[in-house]
Amino acid sequence: MIEFLTYLLTIIGIWAILALSLNLQYGLTGLVNLGHIAFFMLGAYGSTILTVVVGTNVVVGLIGGVLLAAAFGALIALPTAHLQQDYWAISTLAAAEIVRLFFKNTTIGGTYQGGPHGYSDIPQPLLDTLGNQGFGIFYLVLVAGFVALSWGLVQWLTGMPFGRALKAIREGDEVPRALGKDARWLRIRAMALGGGVAGLAGVLYAHFNAFVDPTYFKPLETFIVWSMVILGGAGNHLGALVGSLIIQAIYNSTRFLAGAVPIDADTLGSLRMVAIGVLIILVIMFLPNGLVPERVRRYAHTRRRQGSD
Amino acid sequence: MAQIIFDSLIRSSTLALLAVGLTMVYSVLRFPNFAHVEFAPLGAYVALAGATVAGLPLALSAVIGIAVCGGAGILADRLVFQHLRDRSPIMLMIAAFALGIAIRETLRAIFGPSPRNFPLPLQAPMEVLGASVTTVQLVIIASAVACMLIFHGLLTYTKLGVAMRAAADNPNLAQASGIFTERIIRAVWFIGSAFAGLGGILLGLDTQIYPMMGFSVIVPVFCAAILGGIGSPYGAMLGALVLGFAENVGLSINFAFLGSLVGVDRDFLFIPAGYKPAIAFVFLIAVLLLRPQGIMGAARR
Numbered sequence: 179m180i181e182f183l184t185y186l187l188t189i190i191g192i193w194a195i196l197a198l199s200l201n202l203q204y205g206l207t208g209l210v211n212l213g214h215i216a217f218f219m220l221g222a223y224g225s226t227i228l229t230v231v232v233g234t235n236v237v238v239g240l241i242g243g244v245l246l247a248a249a250f251g252a253l254i255a256l257p258t259a260h261l262q263q264d265y266w267a268i269s270t271l272a273a274a275e276i277v278r279l280f281f282k283n284t285t286i287g288g289t290y291q292g293g294p295h296g297y298s299d300i301p302q303p304l305l306d307t308l309g310n311q312g313f314g315i316f317y318l319v320l321v322a323g324f325v326a327l328s329w330g331l332v333q334w335l336t337g338m339p340f341g342r343a344l345k346a347i348r349e350g351d352e353v354p355r356a357l358g359k360d361a362r363w364l365r366i367r368a369m370a371l372g373g374g375v376a377g378l379a380g381v382l383y384a385h386f387n388a389f390v391d392p393t394y395f396k397p398l399e400t401f402i403v404w405s406m407v408i409l410g411g412a413g414n415h416l417g418a419l420v421g422s423l424i425i426q427a428i429y430n431s432t433r434f435l436a437g438a439v440p441i442d443a444d445t446l447g448s449l450r451m452v453a454i455g456v457l458i459i460l461v462i463m464f465l466p467n468g469l470v471p472e473r474v475r476r477y478a479h480t481r482r483r484q485g486s487d
Numbered sequence: 488m489a490q491i492i493f494d495s496l497i498r499s500s501t502l503a504l505l506a507v508g509l510t511m512v513y514s515v516l517r518f519p520n521f522a523h524v525e526f527a528p529l530g531a532y533v534a535l536a537g538a539t540v541a542g543l544p545l546a547l548s549a550v551i552g553i554a555v556c557g558g559a560g561i562l563a564d565r566l567v568f569q570h571l572r573d574r575s576p577i578m579l580m581i582a583a584f585a586l587g588i589a590i591r592e593t594l595r596a597i598f599g600p601s602p603r604n605f606p607l608p609l610q611a612p613m614e615v616l617g618a619s620v621t622t623v624q625l626v627i628i629a630s631a632v633a634c635m636l637i638f639h640g641l642l643t644y645t646k647l648g649v650a651m652r653a654a655a656d657n658p659n660l661a662q663a664s665g666i667f668t669e670r671i672i673r674a675v676w677f678i679g680s681a682f683a684g685l686g687g688i689l690l691g692l693d694t695q696i697y698p699m700m701g702f703s704v705i706v707p708v709f710c711a712a713i714l715g716g717i718g719s720p721y722g723a724m725l726g727a728l729v730l731g732f733a734e735n736v737g738l739s740i741n742f743a744f745l746g747s748l749v750g751v752d753r754d755f756l757f758i759p760a761g762y763k764p765a766i767a768f769v770f771l772i773a774v775l776l777l778r779p780q781g782i783m784g785a786a787r788r
Contacts, residue, residue, distance in 0.1 A: 454585075
């Protein structure tokens, strides 16, 4: 039970980092990134290839994975930063599929490595010294530390002038433009920053799971992250954490159902996704601001001078 | 050569049916319906169930599948999108994404993940202009062309078609002129989803029926719609035609001459078949960069 609980909390932590990074892009900046899983994959694969194929240590892998994901964020934002949100959505979805196709069709590092085989034996830091249970607890603490770090980062960015400029972009290009802000450049930075944080989650996942292959990174996973942000409340970082807790709990609770109801695991997996899909539609219809709505910041000293806030 | 043209036409037929429906819903409701492609497996599975479980003739069960999809489109609007008319397109987009997953996973739970085939006897291909072609493939192309012609007639010569075009041009003005917009919206959902259902049945006839069959063509379908100028049905047809050819011709070009330019000396240099979906993506990015309003669309930004 303890093992399952540490496993569950670690997974929740990793997905919380993903949800925070999407919240930076969507909740704050309003970028409809439907390819978020690509950053996760690039982080995981970047670190895996560095540690397994090149043979560096995990810290180098982590930095490499994060930088790769951040660079990709900037790269897909470069040609698309001026697009409308609906076009943006489909191009990010397509870009994520291209990343997955690339890793599915490319074998890096030997005959049975990469491509559809994926990578196994990804180094798990300190596993030999700590043993299985010790590693589980160590990794949970590590992930919790990174969740706190990511939380601090996005919270800090939100309070900065940069974060306020991102919020201005969300409401349309006119205001930032009038203030002399380059909306395109801000979008590129938001994509790179969010991408880097999501890449961090990917690195953590790869070294936790010790195995990755392209089937882990399907568009469905992007939707899971979205459901966390929508359920929790877009724009509020606490909401992203709450959302990832609830969605992962639903997602993993079906393990226990599997023994209790006469439905096979595959069908149960589908029904679980139907439930999350319906839940998100209901949230959009009846609770559009999520469980933890974004606080509307009021500036006391400027209140209603122009007759509006 | 003839074979490539033929394969491209089959691909274009299925893409066109899906892209026209997508672009229609966009033209009236102004949001990209990510659930749209999921009507393809819905139509295919209903037709399959009609043909195998109920033992109906395939043509009849296909008609039932198409009708069920049309009804499902109206139902989706009634249950979800009607309540979100005043929301931002982003929210509609996410709701559609969620609905799409719900539809797809429901089908997967009912019919299982493994691919199925329509109960058709094996056919010997015949030779047409040097290309080997089966009767089923001819039926695919013919039914897509017939649908496009009927649709053109509907848009041009019927009151409903004129009203649909008016609602697409300017919903407020259409309403002010006495066109009951909600009725038009229902018609658009019915026709668009029914087209997607037929597209799914044709896809299933050409290859196989599986839960991901709709989502796996989402990028080419959106690309065709955007290429033609989203909101323009004729543009979507043209976009599907261009894309169908691009995918098949792109894979059959020997790029060795490009290799020799950069110093790679190979006799054969083809795009690996695994990268076929990437062709649509490259097209998409190129179109978005160079002509975001599409081939036929007016500037809209």
